[in-house]
Amino acid sequence: MSPEASSPHQSAAVQAADALGIFVRAMAGIEDATPDSASFYNRLCEAVCAVMNVDRAVLLLYDEGRRRVRPVGAHRIATDRFPAEGVGIEDAPLSRVALEEDRVVDALDIPGDHLNRPDLKQLPEGDLAYVPIAAGGTWYGIMVVERSSGEPLPAAERDALWIAGKVVAFAAEARRATRQQEQVRQLNHRLTLVRQVHEQVIQRLFGVGLVLASDAPLEGEARERARSEVEATQADLRTLLQGPRLNAAAPTSLRLGEEIERLRRAHDTVELRADLEPDLELPASLEPLAQSVLGEAVRNALKHGTPTVLQITVRRLDDAIAMTIDSDGARRGDAGHTGLGLRLAAVEALQVGGLLEFGSRGENEWRVRLLLPATDETEVHG
Known part of the structure; x- marks a missing residue:
């Protein structure tokens, strides 16, 4: 095989290897930020721009339950231009093609504007490419990169971006696992508190229920005791719910x-x-x-x-x-x-x-x- 024939493949391999090195360094800071911290994803976007010869990048992670992609990090693109609830996957045809076909989609390959590309509304003008963040049949999200060459992406660069997308998918899975561990920890903490007060709360409510089920009139001392038992039960429940509020739901501006x-x-x-x-x-x-x-x-x-x-x-x-x-x-x-x-x-x-x-x-x-x-x-x- 001649050097000319092998050079595109060598170039893609070198780019992918360089990307892996930068992503490893980015992953080194995974403990330094909260599971939803933008700084980690910002570093990933910066790594892509540094290695893949693109000017700007934004990373949007996919919420399977709500079928939306939401911006979590960017480099040289302001994420506040996107709605807090993200973009519906059904309203982002190029992103959907990239995920469904697991390939890098270059907007310059799309003739005309027949797809009515709503994914571009929040993005800057420029030559955009959509990189699938997917692995093992799981959709993690999409990375949109911008460059100023004015030419379609060469095959070697598409391959390198596709490999970079797999590495970002690994990073996203690591962050998701961290987030799930934190959620499980919070849930276990709440369940422990529930077990601690469950017995006495149920006993009190059972006693109040017996009094209310009786044919005897509820007055005097019995009425006062029922009232005090209800108040004590409320106090126990307030104790249960003390502590930081659990926010499992993502913010949204939709009604x-x-x-x-x-x-x-x-x-x-x-x-x-x-x-x-x-x-x-x-x-x-x-x-x-x-x-x-x-x-x-x-x-x-x-x-x-x-x-x-x-x-x-x-x-x-x-x-x-x-x-x-x-x-x-x-x-x-x-x-x-x-x-x-x-x-x-x-x-x-x-x-x-x-x-x-x-x-x-x-x-x-x-x-x-x-x-x-x-x-x-x-x-x-x-």
């Missing part, structure tokens, strides 16, 4: 109705029916939790069943707001398989004065029901 419409577009294999009480709005601070629960409910229904209809109902109940997601087509034996997402959301709901419950409802049916205060109690009580 619940808008998120339902987005999910309807994203999941065309199932009918999403929405019955929302007119003029009813959740407190903005509780929107992330409600939308996270909705996304988890939809994802679980599709993962553990073959639903034809997902019925979403939102109603006001006195001083609370109830959101119910009913699914048909739950596979027998799979309905009880609930992931970490809903269990963490249940703890977060308790912390804001709400309640999340989920389980079977009739044969092959599954229900997720979220009760939230009509006002954010964490703001009221400080």
Whole structure:
């Protein structure tokens, strides 16, 4: 083989090896930042720009439950130009092609504008390429890089960027594992507190229940004792919920109705029916939790069943707001398989004065029901 014939492959190999070296150095700081820290991902984007001869880069990670890519790091691109909730994968055709076909997509290869490329709205003008961050059949996200050559990417550079995308996927998986470990740690801490107070809370409520079930009138000393037992139970529950608030849901600027419409577009294999009480709005601070629960409910229904209809109902109940997601087509034996997402959301709901419950409802049916205060109690009580 002549040197001329082998040089493109040698060039790609050298670039990939250099990239691995820089990524190893970037990974060395993984303990120095929180699981969601942008500094780590910023370093990855900077490494890509330094090695791959591109001017700017932005890394967007994929949220499987909500089917969105959200900016987590960048180099020479301001991430605040992107919406906090990210970009829906169904509204980003070039990103979707890169992920589905696991290849680098160069925008210069797309003739005209027949794809109506909405992924470019938040990006600077320039020659853009979409690098899939995927490995082992898992979508982690997309990296968009910009260069000023005005020419399509050579094959060697595409290969090098594709390899770099695999390395970034490894880094993203490492960060995701760190985040999941932290979430599990928080959940285990909460469950330990639950076990500590469970026995005495249940005993008190059982005693109050016996008194209320009695035919004897509730007055005098019995009434006062029931009142004091309820107050003591409330105090125990407040003790349970003390400590840092668990925030499992990603921030969002969308309202619940808008998120339902987005999910309807994203999941065309199932009918999403929405019955929302007119003029009813959740407190903005509780929107992330409600939308996270909705996304988890939809994802679980599709993962553990073959639903034809997902019925979403939102109603006001006195001083609370109830959101119910009913699914048909739950596979027998799979309905009880609930992931970490809903269990963490249940703890977060308790912390804001709400309640999340989920389980079977009739044969092959599954229900997720979220009760939230009509006002954010964490703001009221400080």
